[in-house]
Amino acid sequence: MSTQKAIVVESPKAPFTLSTREVQSPGKGEVLIKTISVALNPANWIQREYNILIDAYPVVLGNDVAGIVEEVGEGVEGFSKGDRVFGRAMKGGFQEYTIVAVPGFLLHIPKDKNFDEVATIPMAFTSACIGLFAASPIGLGLNPTYSWDKSQQGESALVIGGGTSVGQFAIQLLKSIGFLRIVAYASKKHFEYLGQLGVTECIDRSDVPLDSLATALKEPVKVVYHTIDLAALNTAYDCVCHSGAIVSCQPTAPMDRDVEAKNITFIRLAPNPAIMQLFKTAEQVMIQNLSEMLNKGIIKGNRYEVLPNGISGILEGLERLQKGDVHGVKLVAHPHDLRN
Incomplete structure (x- = not known):
């Protein structure tokens, strides 16, 4: 199993740190994405700070990803190796490769959109x-x-x-x-x-x-x-x-x-x-309509700022978000930049 760089929280309320983890293989109904762009959200530092919805440690946070399908798990239809996609990561977006569920929030990137723009979309x-x-x-x-x-x-x-x-x-x-x-x-x-x-x-x-x-x-x-x-x-x-x-x-x-x-x-x-199933149903309807909204120009992604220094730039970005120093743009990192 190959290894990758990742931003990890080792224990409850521990700081974000740059570390090394194994690249996971996709299971049934999953795809493995090579993460070209990952967007940061204020919810990321809040989740770490208050230990919200974290089942076990160490943990990789981050949700909004865009990249290239690296491997397709059993039973997945509609996606193939090499496809340009964006969506919400299941097991942490702040790493070089991540897992996304199918069905879940995973869509093909329109031809006229780049990885950075669509990475700003999922959570917000x-x-x-x-x-x-x-x-x-x-x-x-x-x-x-x-x-x-x-x-x-x-x-x-x-x-x-x-x-x-x-x-x-x-x-x-x-x-x-x-x-x-x-x-x-x-x-x-x-x-x-x-x-x-x-x-x-x-x-x-x-x-x-x-x-x-x-x-x-x-x-x-x-x-x-x-x-x-x-x-x-x-x-x-x-x-x-x-x-x-x-x-x-x-x-x-x-x-x-x-x-x-x-x-x-x-x-x-x-x-x-109590209403999680209602949310999941409504979200799937939303996902089914999002491609049309992007293709018709009804919706476009946020303005964004690309962070320097590859995956380690996520650390600076999270610190800026926690300080309230980000306004009007989404911070985006390129995990594979500067990779040795």
């Missing part, structure tokens, strides 16, 4: 898409059948944290189903790009504090997508209209308002074993 897009499109109780149900007939024509929305990876996807999805007014609460430096994605109004977070956002908004909106800042969930309530809807990808953000008083639909994206 899933949060935005399931939260907005999937039916209750896991989403707002705005487009559960993935119809492109502008079913929400003329509606209004606010994305708090429009410049984030999740926010960028939420904006594109809202535009795709006909939202006419899409407001982004974000840093001014992102305004031009967010306008290209579909934003019609921008509110500068540096000029307008959270407690003044509802006033700056002038008219309440039908839907609020809350991506960042735990304190912003109460503000989301203040900005949404009666019988409107809020979705939050912050599972621990406090909500101190009376949801029933405004008859609000409120979805909090958080791991919940």
